[in-house]
Amino acid sequence: MIRLTNIQLPLDHDEQALSDAILKKLEITADQLIDFTVFRRGYDARKKNSINLIYTLDASTRQDDFLLEKFIADQLVKATPDMEYKFVAQAPENLSERPVVIGFGPCGLLAGLVLAQMGYKPLILERGKEVRERTKDTFGFWRKKVLNTESNVQFGEGGAGTFSDGKLYSQVKDPKHYSRKVLNEFVEAGAPDEILFVSKPHIGTFRLVSMVEKMRAKIIELGGEIRFSSRVDGVDIKNGQIRGVTLSTGEKIQSRHIAVAIGHSARDTFQLLLDNGVHIEAKPFSVGFRIEHQQSTIDKARFGRNAGNPILGAADYKLVHHCKNGRSVYSFCMCPGGTVVAATSEEGRVVTNGMSQYSRNERNANSAVVVGIDPSDYPGGPLAGLDFQRELESQAYVLGGENYDAPAQRVGDFLKGKPSENLGSVTPSYTPGIKLTDLSKALPDFCIEAIREAIPAFNRKINGFALDDAILTGVETRTSAPINIKRGDDFQSINTKGLFPAGEGAGYAGGIMSAAIDGIKIAEAMALSINKEF
Structure with missing residues (x-):
């Protein structure tokens, strides 16, 4: 079979368009194409009002070998690789000890x-x-x-x-x-x-x-x-x-x-x-907050007039910003149409994470907004990072009211450096519940400084990201070990x-x-x- 990559078609293309694209790319007639399958389908949303679907296709033709030789210099036309898994060993019959x-x-x-x-x-x-x-x-x-x-x-x-x-x-x-x-x-x-x-x-x-x-x-x-x-x-x-x-x-x-x-x-x-x-x-990891917006805000920012298209589904994003203080802030574990969840495994600590169902049809989008840190930020032995995590999680427990509610703050108030006193248009999804407070007390100063710089920068890529009513919930500490x-x-x-x-x-x-x-x-x-x- 022949693998064709980077086949681009309009979002609203008809069923015949795929086979037509194969015929055009390989310069063959319809009777020479036996069949094809879609190996991968993605999309290019850089022009949100003119989104293209991008396909990788596996095609079987009546002259595969000839066509592979003809397009040998074309990196977008290659033989379909053998992707069948092959076991490297079989257990000996006299195995006496189980792995x-x-x-x-x-x-x-x-x-x-x-x-x-x-x-x-x-x-x-x-x-x-x-x-x-x-x-x-x-x-x-x-x-x-x-x-x-x-x-x-x-x-x-x-x-x-x-x-x-x-x-x-x-x-x-x-x-x-x-x-x-x-x-x-x-x-x-x-x-x-x-x-x-x-x-x-x-x-x-x-x-x-x-x-x-x-x-x-x-x-x-x-x-x-x-x-x-x-x-x-x-x-x-x-x-x-x-x-x-x-x-x-x-x-x-x-x-x-x-x-x-x-x-x-x-x-x-x-x-x-x-x-x-x-x-x-010890190794680097990241800490920060969960941020929530209405999913419709993200859909509109990413897909424009194509928001709501069932092929595209709920929009996601991936963002990174390199800050003046030398830190990097990035989005992590983005959950379209999902919820922020309580993820602690130890008593007296608060940890957030994100979750969504297959449908991704909850009202809010959420992701972590986290700051990269390394062992120099938590000097000590190999497990010093665990103590660092625990300290932040315990502080979040206190800020949340010492009952497993999580501390939270509106983005507008966080950027202005004042505690939140009421919610706006975005309803936080975290359960058990949230307590509005000042999140600047939840992370080290260098993290707060970096996140305050990053959110407006992210807004230039995702319009509405820095919305005053968006919600930050803390803390996200378990991005990795x-x-x-x-x-x-x-x-x-x-x-x-x-x-x-x-x-x-x-x-x-x-x-x-x-x-x-x-x-x-x-x-x-x-x-x-x-x-x-x-």
Whole structure:
């Protein structure tokens, strides 16, 4: 087959336009085209009142080889790559010790699934509950302010990505097409087929819940095992080799191949690993606020008269500003048509995040507006970033009234440096609730200075971004783990053999897709390591 990229057509094109575009590009007649499929569809909204759709198409013709030779110098006409996933190993018949995966978020889920598909019958340990029980606990916290520190937005089956927008795109390099493996598994588990071809696929929370359940069932059917409410409280490391773990139940599990896919909020596990000599380094991360606008404001700013077009859906944005004080401020985890949610996992702290459903039809758009920081901003040991996060989260808890309400402020008041006393046209979506206050007390001065400079700059790109009535809610602290559990080319810890640091919590991913891809890489590395010992 032949892959054609950058095929541009008007937003309102008819069905015949795609095949016509192929015929024109390849300079062939209709009888020479056998069929075609859409590999990817995106859009170019730089001219918001004249938006083009941009396609990548896979076409089958009666003379593929001839055409590929004819267009050999054209970078937009290439052979369709082989994107079928190929397993790197199969489990030996006399496998005596199961590989262990700690954590059942996107990274642990894909690591466990691929290990199971290769016959390794992995044991997966998850400190939180299965996804439906976890959902009840999470909604219970949002509605009644009763926090379960082991079952919440951060901990439980599906990981933090379950309560998010369900974005399935990433900027990581993917020469082996692992992302296609992830998308195919998600579709098989019930995700809509469109995630295979839209340029910015997403699923949403409710669909993720049922998908995770089906993928869990598949792992079990293949011989894997998942244990919930099984926090790892001890590790057995001798002579630089991991030998097993001890669970919160007191049970000891032996394994010389253990993946640590614990997410960015398992602070006690980070401490446990450090205390047992695992090499960990501090790394940069970001902190800031959630900002909310009416979704209609963003749609109009991005799409103009095309706002509301069902192909375009709810508009998103991606913004960055480099400030005079040397800091960078950027939008993060933008959730069109979504809500701001309470995301703490520790008592007496307030943390915000964003979430939306597949429909993206809630009234508001939200995203994080965050400032990049690095270890020089929080000097100390490898885990000093955790203390920095906790300090901000505790301060937000106090500013919010010490009842899990979040501190909030209208953008106009924030820019003027005065506390907010009333709401305007934008109704905050955060539950349990918000308390209007002065957010300048919620972050270090250099962060406040940078965000105050960035918001008007963002307004020049998204008209209405600096709207007086837009709402800021604090604080956003868990954009990523503030640590990196260093690993080598074999994906094992640089000083602990058999320990495979994985995903976002180890510093190797930043979202559902990149975490899932890392999970596949970890599964492959574990399988090859196990087989090498036989």
